[in-house]
Amino acid sequence: MSTTLLLTIAAVSVILLLILVIKAKVHPFVALLISSLFVAVSTGIPAKHIMEVIMSGMGGLLGHISIIIVLGAMLGAIIEASGGADSLAARFTHSMGIKRSVAALTLVAFILGLPVFFEVGFIIVVPLIYGFAKVARVSPLKYGLPMAGVMLLVHVSIPTHPGAAAAAGLLKADIGWVLMLGIAISIPAAIFGYYVAKLMNRKNYHLSVEVLEQLQLADKEKKPRxxxxxxxxxxxxxxxxxxxxLLIMLGTLLTPxxxxxxxxxxxxxxxxxxAIALLIALLLAAWLIGFRGGWGKEKLDxxxxxxxxxxxxxxxxxxAGGAFGKVLVESGVGKALALLLESIHLPIIPAAFVLSLALRASQGSATVAIVTTCGLLSSAVAELQGMxxxxxALSACFGALGLSHVNDAGFWVVTRYLGLSVADGLRTWTVLTTVMGLAGFAFVWLGWLML
Structure with a gap:
């Protein structure tokens, strides 16, 4: 199948998905499966293998995040039901003030993101986001949007995470310099993202009923107190x-x-x-907050x-987002897009960024985008060295930060936990990740020009 036809099918599938979710109000799970089937049939994936590809994409992603999400939600439920999130938020708000608390929590998110996988770190801080939002009587977006953006920024650009580490290995770049320069560039990019998120939060967004219940504690049966x-x-x-x-950091620092x-x-x-680190925290919370706080077994359950x-x-x-991404990869859409961009003969730094950004937009995974980009460019950088x-490598990493949208599992995690509709998620989260990626790329290109 020609590159042009593959890219046309990919574009139509994303448009179909957006129409189903935004206009027809189809549940995102169903809409993603319909779009996945459309791509699979249109690109000629054998009928007997279509469901294998879909189940592989869904199973691979759920195998990675399901335990983390469930355990994190349970830990958050105990903290929330005990009043602990309110206590913590009130303490910080009283000592720091509302204005500085947002910046302080964003800095905490940056630090936590260094050793912690994006989904894990975000789920850990969700109780804090809700707690601070309730005490301050503001939307959870005020805290959650900059915190999530900074955590994803660190996830794609620091080689304590798989994408940046793979980029260094594939391009034979010094991983120590990737780490240090990645942190150095991420700091101003994070500050820029913080102010962009602050600007976005001037507008009021309609939140889902579930998040409003979290904030108002209205539904006693779903969120018993x-x-x-x-x-x-x-x-x-x-x-x-x-x-x-701390347990995850312990493994990162000691295991090697x-x-x-x-x-x-x-x-x-x-x-x-x-998963085990969260399980340990959950068991400790059940004992220290639950049983020692006078809860019975039935109440805790x-x-x-x-x-x-x-x-x-x-x-x-x-x-379902993982399934959609897997179908796009198996159909050859990602490779077709990469080959097209490579044939344009862009300079190496913008080529790495655009290639990674396009792959990220086409299939959803930041790590896949980084690895694919660096694999395609490995021969093109044969004459380069050192810095x-x-x-x-960092240009490819920052490219994978942008355009997080409906085929990215992280998009759905962030929008669901923060209560955003798909349309508002595209206006906020997608735009925020893209401008932060552009900011990181600008600093990388500036560094290239100074060499």
């Missing part, structure tokens, strides 16, 4: 939120220095995985169970 005279202290809540972060065959290596590797319906909705949509290779 524990009857405790005194909510847990801010220090305890902070500790429970930080524990999974431990003997691969040693028992300690195995223990650290196990407890530092996001009710509170934990109340988190499952919301988590299931996020998982279904995210999984030039580092900058090419």
């Amino acid at each position: 524990a009857e405790t005279a005194q909510p847990p202290g801010a220090m305890l809540i902070s500790t429970l939120i930080v524990i999974p972060v 220095w431990l003997p691969d065959t040693g028992v300690l290596h195995g223990v650290v590797a196990l407890i530092s995985t996001p 009710t509170i934990i169970t109340s988190a499952i319906p919301g988590a299931a909705g996020v998982l279904l949509v995210a999984g 030039q290779l580092v900058l090419v």
Whole structure:
């Protein structure tokens, strides 16, 4: 199938998806499956393999995020039901003030994002976002939008995460310099993104009913409130939120220095995985907040169970997004788009950015976009060396930051937890990730011109 026809099918599939979700009000899960089937049939994927591709894409993504999302939602439900999020938010708001609290939490998100995978870090801070929003009586977007944007920025540009690490390896760039320069460029890009998010928050967006219930505590059955005279202290809540972060950091920092065959290596590797780290935090929360706070087994079970319906909705949509992305990859759309852009003969730095950005838009995964881009450019950079290779790698990374939209699982996670409609998600989250990616690219290109 020709490149032009593949790209036309891809464009039509995205338009179809947007029409189904925004205009026809079809549930995103169903709309994503319909769009996936359209691409698969139109590009000639054998009928007997279509469902295999769809299930592979959905299963691969859900296998990665399902445990994390469910455990994170349960931990958040315990903290929320105990009044702990309110206690923590009130403490910080009183000591820092509303204006500085948004900037402070955005800085915390930047730091947490260094060792923590994007979805994990965002889910960990969701209780904080809701807690601060309720105390300050503002939309959760005021806190959530800049925090999520900064976490994704760090996720794509720092080689503690798979995309940037793979970029360094494929292009044979010094990973230490990729790390240091990635952080150096991410700081001004994060500041720029913070002010863009602040500008966006001047407008009021319609939030979903579920998020309004979280903020108003209106639905007692879905979000039962524990009857405790005194909510847990801010220090305890902070500790429970930080524990999974510290465990994941422990694995990131210690595992490379431990003997691969040693028992300690195995223990650290196990407890530092996001799912186990969150499970440990959940068990501690159940004991320290629940049982020691006077909750019975039935009350604790009710509170934990109340988190499952919301988590299931996020998982279904995210999984369908993974299926759509997988179909686009298997159909050859991503490769066709990459070959087209490569044939235009752009200079290497903008070529890396545009190629990665286009791949990100076409199939959704930032890591896939980075790896594919660097693989395609590996021969083109054969004559480059040192800092030039580092900058090419980072250009590809910042390209993968932009255009997070309906085929990206992260888009659905962020919009669902923050209560945004698809249309408002495109106006805010998609625009925010794109301008932050452009800001990062501008600094990379400036560095290239100074070499």
